[in-house]
Amino acid sequence: MEEEFEGLIVGGGLAGASVAWHLAERGATHNGVWVLLESEALPGVHASAQNAAMVRGLVEHPGLRWLAFEGQRFWNRPPESLGLPPEAFRPLGSLLLASRPETAALLRAAAEAGKNEGVEIEILDPANCLRCFPFLEGTPFLCGFHAPRDGIADPAALLQAFLRGFRERGGRVETGRRVERLLVERDAVAGALLKDGSRLRSPRVCLAPGAWHDDICRASGIRSRALRPHRRHLFCTTSRPPFLEGMPGFVWHVDAQVYFRPEGEGLLFSACDEDAVEAGVPAVADEILEWAHDRLGVFPWLRELQVGKRWAGLRTFAGDRRFLLGADLEVEGLFHAAGLGGHGVTCAGPVGRLVARCLVEPSRRPEEAGSPAPLPAL
Numbered sequence: 382m383e384e385e386f387e388g389l390i391v392g393g394g395l396a397g398a399s400v401a402w403h404l405a406e407r408g409a410t411h412n413g414v415w416v417l418l419e420s421e422a423l424p425g426v427h428a429s430a431q432n433a434a435m436v437r438g439l440v441e442h443p444g445l446r447w448l449a450f451e452g453q454r455f456w457n458r459p460p461e462s463l464g465l466p467p468e469a470f471r472p473l474g475s476l477l478l479a480s481r482p483e484t485a486a487l488l489r490a491a492a493e494a495g496k497n498e499g500v501e502i503e504i505l506d507p508a509n510c511l512r513c514f515p516f517l518e519g520t521p522f523l524c525g526f527h528a529p530r531d532g533i534a535d536p537a538a539l540l541q542a543f544l545r546g547f548r549e550r551g552g553r554v555e556t557g558r559r560v561e562r563l564l565v566e567r568d569a570v571a572g573a574l575l576k577d578g579s580r581l582r583s584p585r586v587c588l589a590p591g592a593w594h595d596d597i598c599r600a601s602g603i604r605s606r607a608l609r610p611h612r613r614h615l616f617c618t619t620s621r622p623p624f625l626e627g628m629p630g631f632v633w634h635v636d637a638q639v640y641f642r643p644e645g646e647g648l649l650f651s652a653c654d655e656d657a658v659e660a661g662v663p664a665v666a667d668e669i670l671e672w673a674h675d676r677l678g679v680f681p682w683l684r685e686l687q688v689g690k691r692w693a694g695l696r697t698f699a700g701d702r703r704f705l706l707g708a709d710l711e712v713e714g715l716f717h718a719a720g721l722g723g724h725g726v727t728c729a730g731p732v733g734r735l736v737a738r739c740l741v742e743p744s745r746r747p748e749e750a751g752s753p754a755p756l757p758a759l
């Protein structure tokens with residue numbers, strides 16, 4: 382069976398859904414049929430459902446700075462036409478801690494850049510930090526960064542808002558539709574072959590399949606961009622110490638690699654483990670809490686809390702940790718919205734805006750569309 386479409390988006394996580402919404406917002410869905418293909422029965426069940434939901438505007442990586450600022454701004458002031466319910470993003474603030482001078486310098490440079498872009502970040506010395514956040518007594522750090530407009534998102538609500546807007550403007554979302562490989566003819570994309578044998582013909586395809594990006598590239602005979610999935614565990618405790626009352630939306634010790642935030646009656650936390658694995662549903666490793674014991678020592682009380690729920694998810698990124706966004710440099714008509722690593726909730730807005738712009742104005746590179754986040758070197 383062969384059908385023809387204006388464009389295909391592969392993957393219904395936050396990346397693909399945001400691209401789809403931004404395409405619809407630009408009117409692209411009035412000019413022809415765009416289809417978002419999702420292999421699962423429901424969209425957004427992989428990384429977009431397994432994350433810690435923190436919106437963090439201050440990042441160490443200079444190549445991701447602009448996207449993180451823009452992402453934070455996007456969720457604080459979402460486009461009205463997105464119809465996002467107010468509880469979908471709660472600007473509860475964040476506190477980042479650095480204990481190494483190099484990390485403090487990187488975050489300080491990012492904070493200065495943020496200030497120039499109107500992103501509010503307060504730099505706190507340890508005494509000030511302790512005065513504001515007494516629960517840090519006993520935690521080693523050199524410098525604190527308080528970002529009052531960071532916060533906690535409801536990723537399912539963000540995803541639904543993107544997909545609803547896409548559908549309402551004529552876009553099609555098809556679930557249970559796994560792309561086996563892309564159809565490539567004379568160095569140009571021609572559509573996709575699905576697992577059920579259907580051939581969907583289209584001159585434009587946007588790849589947003591999260592952890593499966595590399596698998597699809599290899600199956601399609603396209604040069605792989607080496608985006609690797611990495612497993613990370615999250616834990617929820619069954620209670621929360623009263624002394625954390627009034628804490629910001631989340632606290633992240635960047636050098637110790639531990640973060641935590643309130644979740645229900647307890648805390649959600651991670652010791653930022655990072656194992657390269659195959660794409661799929663990651664198994665939970667029982668020994669990981671034992672492994673995390675030393676890292677958690679910066680918040681010794683955290684080790685005393687009883688852990689209830691736990692799960693693992695995949696963060697997928699390139700070797701240099703830059704996102705892979707925009708037009709493919711080798712295959713005409715192919716676009717990427719992938720490699721969002723641990724920042725895809727924060728950055729979904731600007732990622733979708735940028736890639737949609739590249740899709741409808743194909744001569745554009747992400748840099749030309751306003752992003753200093755170039756494609757990773759091929």
Ligand SMILES: Cc1cc2nc3c(=O)[nH]c(=O)nc-3n(C[C@H](O)[C@H](O)[C@H](O)COP(=O)(O)OP(=O)(O)OC[C@H]3O[C@@H](n4cnc5c(N)ncnc54)[C@H](O)[C@@H]3O)c2cc1C
Binds near residue numbers: 425431558559695723
């Ligand atoms: C433990 C953990 C904590 C995190 N915490 C945060 C955080 O606090 N803040 C933050 O900003 N980010 C965080 N992230 C990162 C964020 O979750 C991801 O960057 C983001 O969800 C990636 O979205 P995606 O759409 O690229 O991938 P996904 O959500 O994985 O979506 C890809 C979709 O493509 C589909 N697909 C795959 N192959 C095919 C195919 N062949 N055909 C059709 N469909 C296909 C999949 O089924 C899936 O639905 C975290 C991630 C993890 C794992």
